[in-house]
Amino acid sequence: MAGLATDLMQVPVDVIFTMGTRAARIAAQTVKTTPLVVYSCDPFLHVKNLARPGGNLTGVTCMTTEMMPKRLELLHEAIPTISRVMFLHDPEAAPNAFNLTQEVAPRLGMTMQAAHVTAAEELLPELAIIAKEQPEALLVYPDVVLSSAPRPQQLPDFAIKAKLPTVHAFRFYVDAGGLMSYGATTSEIYTTAAEQVAKILSGARPSELPLRQATRFELVINNRTAKALGLTIPPALLERADEVIE
Numbered sequence: 130m131a132g133l134a135t136d137l138m139q140v141p142v143d144v145i146f147t148m149g150t151r152a153a154r155i156a157a158q159t160v161k162t163t164p165l166v167v168y169s170c171d172p173f174l175h176v177k178n179l180a181r182p183g184g185n186l187t188g189v190t191c192m193t194t195e196m197m198p199k200r201l202e203l204l205h206e207a208i209p210t211i212s213r214v215m216f217l218h219d220p221e222a223a224p225n226a227f228n229l230t231q232e233v234a235p236r237l238g239m240t241m242q243a244a245h246v247t248a249a250e251e252l253l254p255e256l257a258i259i260a261k262e263q264p265e266a267l268l269v270y271p272d273v274v275l276s277s278a279p280r281p282q283q284l285p286d287f288a289i290k291a292k293l294p295t296v297h298a299f300r301f302y303v304d305a306g307g308l309m310s311y312g313a314t315t316s317e318i319y320t321t322a323a324e325q326v327a328k329i330l331s332g333a334r335p336s337e338l339p340l341r342q343a344t345r346f347e348l349v350i351n352n353r354t355a356k357a358l359g360l361t362i363p364p365a366l367l368e369r370a371d372e373v374i375e
Contacts, residue, residue, distance in 0.1 A: 145165050168319075170194055170223065170272070189343070197230050200312075207362050214268055216268050218244075218245070218246070244258070246275060253283070266294045296309050307354065309348075313343035314345045347372070351373075352373050
């Protein structure tokens with residue numbers, strides 16, 4: 130990825146857009162003059178101040194890392210008996226996310242384990258290991274590897290077969306059969322990123338553009354999947370959902 134960023138600088142291009150926290154980090158380390166617009170789930174890995182990012186970087190964050198504890202709380206609300214949760218992620222993409230869930234887990238009566246996937250070909254072997262570990266739920270961090278086709282379909286297919294409730298950051302996993310998601314709306318994220326690019330192409334400096342945060346979040350529950358897993362989601366939680374898939 131660093132080599133690809135270097136190639137783009139030599140073309141040269143006017144703006145580089147990156148998707149994902151790991152891509153943003155690598156590009157920021159490589160690209161020092163070309164404007165960077167990043168879509169990151171953990172912006173504080175790149176800047177210390179969202180309002181004044183400084184340098185040549187700006188963009189948008191879906192706030193996924195900060196909201197991982199909230200997803201664990203929603204899992205506890207949906208299935209209060211769950212005590213062992215597997216956290217599936219790319220540790221290079223989300224170094225802070227697992228620590229945040231570990232901090233809140235004891236209060237919810239849960240213990241956390243981590244499963245690592247750093248490349249697409251690692252997912253299916255890792256899922257086989259998870260099946261042997263037999264956790265009671267799966268919390269998925271949506272890095273680029275796990276968000277790219279066909280992984281969003283492979284994860285729910287595996288989870289339903291393994292009778293494993295899953296919690297996600299984005300609804301496309303739930304549309305594919307995951308149990309529940311809570312997070313930013315992707316349409317807002319991409320629109321905001323495009324607006325940042327347009328401002329730079331119109332002459333703005335990245336250092337002058339705040340790194341913007343998502344403002345719209347949605348809770349989506351797949352009740353069809355819940356029934357397939359033999360679960361009854363509390364009516365109060367279903368009422369709070371922005372959408373329930375029946």
